[in-house]
Amino acid sequence: MTEYDRILADLIKGLAPFTNGKTVTENTELVGDLDLDSLKIMELLLFVEDSFDISIPVSILPDVKTVGDLAKQVEKILGNA
Amino acid sequence: MGLFTKFDGLAAGRAELGALGIDPFAVKIEKIISPTEGIIHGRHTILAGTNNYLGLTFNPECIASARLALENEGTGTTGSRMANGSYSGHRNLEKELAAFYGKRDAIVFSTGYVANLGMISTLAGPGDVVLLDADCHACIYDGCRLGGAETIRFRHNDAEDLAKRLRRLGSRAAEALIVVEGIYSMLGDRAPLKEIVAVKREFGGYLMVDEAHSFGVLGERGCGLVEELGIMDDVDFIVGTFSKSLGCAGGFCVSNMPELDLIRYASRPYIFTASPAPATIASARQALRILESGKDLRQKLHDNAARLHAGLAALGYTLGGPPSPVVAVVLEGKVEALQFWDSLLKLGVYVNLMLPPATPNGVSLIRCSVSAAHTSEQIDAVCAAFAKLRTKA
Known part of the structure; x- marks a missing residue:
């Protein structure tokens, strides 16, 4: 299992409280598929930050559309730590 | 994707406001009378949403200084x-x-x-x-x-x-x-x-x-x-x-x-x-x-803020914070807040309407800002307008 796969698995598991029981995959869109508004996205990011003990810069958020995008950013931040 | 496609969401939002017949973001103050009064929609209105905290916009000394600079410079x-x-x-x-x-x-x-x-x-x-x-x-x-x-x-x-x-x-x-x-x-x-x-x-x-x-x-x-x-x-x-x-x-x-x-x-x-x-x-x-x-203006500002905060709290409104020159009333939904804001204006009180995503935690706010120039009677009139709308909040 690669680092990315491990992060993705952790993310999918951790996203459960935000998904209203919907199935989440790498390609699930946070806004489009999970219907998360900006407030929920903020809560989700805070949760992800605490889970991985990282801070996600505001500037990368426009590039995060899917769960996979988020996993890539988390991997990148962890790699730079 | 066209140059203006990105504004589709804004256009839909404006159309929604148009359908309600309310546009809180295009208020025209037809005449400004004082730091705390103006004419809006032909109606004498108390201004309680202008951040004019010390009420100095009509101060004679400020106007005289500005006039002198205008003429000399x-x-x-x-x-x-x-x-x-x-x-x-x-x-x-x-x-x-x-x-x-x-x-x-x-x-x-x-x-x-x-x-x-x-x-x-x-x-x-x-x-x-x-x-x-x-x-x-x-x-x-x-x-x-x-x-x-x-x-x-x-x-x-x-x-x-x-x-x-x-x-x-x-x-x-x-x-x-x-x-x-x-x-x-x-x-x-x-x-x-x-x-x-x-x-x-x-x-x-x-x-x-x-x-x-x-x-x-x-x-x-x-x-x-x-x-x-x-x-x-x-x-x-x-x-x-x-x-x-x-x-x-x-x-x-x-x-x-x-x-x-x-x-x-x-x-x-x-x-x-x-x-x-x-x-x-x-x-x-x-x-x-x-x-x-001196501190006179600040004291008057805080007295007015405390008066408005206490008045709205006594009416049972949920307020955004402790007494301060910004007194925010938290309302349930966007449409309700829009109608509430419009009703206040029709009662002769101008305040700010704040809607998500500009607001913290996605709440809708009726935001009042208090001025040292408000009289106690004006603060009471603002509270009276809120009282008339209490059943709607």
Whole structure:
């Protein structure tokens, strides 16, 4: 299992409280598929930050559309730590 | 995708407002009568949403100073201070602000928005880190974006969350810029500045406090929350605006940092925009003198704020924070807030409507701002209008 796969698995598991029981995959869109508004996205990011003990810069958020995008950013931040 | 496709959402939002027959973002004040009264839709209206905290917009001394400058120095400077030079008033105001705060120097900017844009974008560039409270004003976010620094939000008014994020930065924390506000504009709540200063002492970094809504409002001399809490020496940069308590337009930053003057040579929002007009500078200087001359206006402001806060609390409204010149009423939904705001206007009370995503936690707010110029009768009239609408909230 690669680092990315491990992060993705952790993310999918951790996203459960935000998904209203919907199935989440790498390609699930946070806004489009999970219907998360900006407030929920903020809560989700805070949760992800605490889970991985990282801070996600505001500037990368426009590039995060899917769960996979988020996993890539988390991997990148962890790699730079 | 067309050039204007990105506005589809805005167009739909406006159409929605049109269907309701309410447009809170296109209010026309047909006649301004005083700091607290105007004519809107042909109706005499109490203005309780203008951030005119000390009510100085019609102060005779400010008007006389502005008029004199207008006659002696003309209507405008026609360019930036870098290109066209500074008028004596620009520099004098900077010296007076620095003296007022007991700081080494000050820079005056064309607006409060530009002050944050100009300071933050210049201080923090690519490779630098800015940590900002999640509820900071848009101009602080825009300053971060313009500068290109790595921008990290921390939970609103949560010094522990700030500490956690500074810890995550490791050695980079010592050079990070932390940005918070004295009073937050939406809910009127205050920053836990003593706790934030303690975190800064532990991890390092530079602290900037935007006192836009607390300059002229808090502190023994009206400097703001930093003065009230006695932590002037712990704050590296204080930013403020003339467009609220001083009743005109413009912004500033004061600091003890010897490098402050270098900001002028690197700050694009300072270099590439027109400097404040002489009349604006003259009225700001006069308003600052009035602010320095005593506490009467501040006391009246706080008395009015307490009166409005107590009146609305007694009616059972959910309020956004403790008594402050910003009194925000929290309502359930967007449409309800729109209709509530419109009903208030029809009752002769103008306040601000604040809707998500501009609001914290996605709430809809009826935001009142109190002025020292409000009479007790006007505050009571505002409360009476809210009382008439109580069953709808």
